[in-house]
Amino acid sequence: MPSLSRFASAIVLALLLPASTLAQGLTIDITEYPFSEPGEGDSRGPCPALNALANHGILPRDGKNIDLKMARAASKYLGMGDGPVDVVFAGALKTSTTGNPNTLNLADFAQHEPQQVEYDASMSRLDAYDGDPGPFNEEVWARCQSSWADDSDIITYKDAVAKLKARRRYAQANNPTY
Template identity: 40%
Template sequence: MVNTLANHGYLPRNGQNVSLARLITGLKKGVNLAPDATLLVGIKALQTSTTGNPLTFHLDDLAKHGVIEHDGSLSRNDAYSGDNHSFAPETWAAVAAHFRDLDTISVETAAQARKDRLATAPKANPDFDLTTDGNRFSFIETALYLRVFSQGIDGNARTEWVRSMFEHERLPFEEGFKRSETPLTISDILALVEKIKAAT
């Protein structure tokens, strides 16, 4: 999500020296994510900082294993592979196969895609370890795309829009996406997390 926002200029295009204030503003302007929801990950992001300023981080810092980045990402390989930063087409293809022929992605479909990804990840990573924090961020990862690309907390995100973000790191304005008129709150995200857990 943050790389997508940087590509649109909502965050620094060079990915450098992002403050919490800039992160909050960028996510609000890009997808109308409320500050409380942004802080779910924003505060942890500062723990990855290599900027020399503990109040900023580079987007590349987020690849630091075990803080926000976790084994079993939907679209990246695990740190064990040597590259947990770049988009991994084969990894994502296995996830996207769950909704290849669907116009929208339900909570149940998203939950199954996540579950299957976590089940297959250890086959390529003998050091696979999904920590408590990693598991939490894994649920948030799925909840976030379901909320941003749908009209509520019932799931049914537009498949075309979701694929645009993951595959091209682009918000799908050309495909009709419009940011929500109401802020996407921490309550929205956590409500979806609970629904994903229940469907897993």
């Protein structure tokens, strides 16, 4: 599984953290949370934000045995309240592989059923119909990247919505289970 590089992880944090936290008047010194590439046996899933939180030690670096208290604490770095975290976490616990009904591993989020946290038409993951939706997929990401506006270094909300719609159209045309 290709892991996020130091640069890609910093990009994820740079995009996610300021957008969600600065709007709330929060600032985060990520030098307190240095990047560490996932090691052998570490758990990563389909969510780049959660993977970045683990890569920076905000969630357990191994991505394993995460409980609701940890998830709530980490969600503050994304500017999220407890409500959305509680809903997603409760669904994800249905596919926990930890042996503890109150914890999960990041890879558990890659299970397409029964909890439906993982979804098709991701901009960086395979649809479940096409294979494992957990790891980053360079081909899917390249397809999504290929039509970003070439004349700007800025991805606007309008650009992102258009790209997501295009990815959904691709899934509808190529995935009979979408």
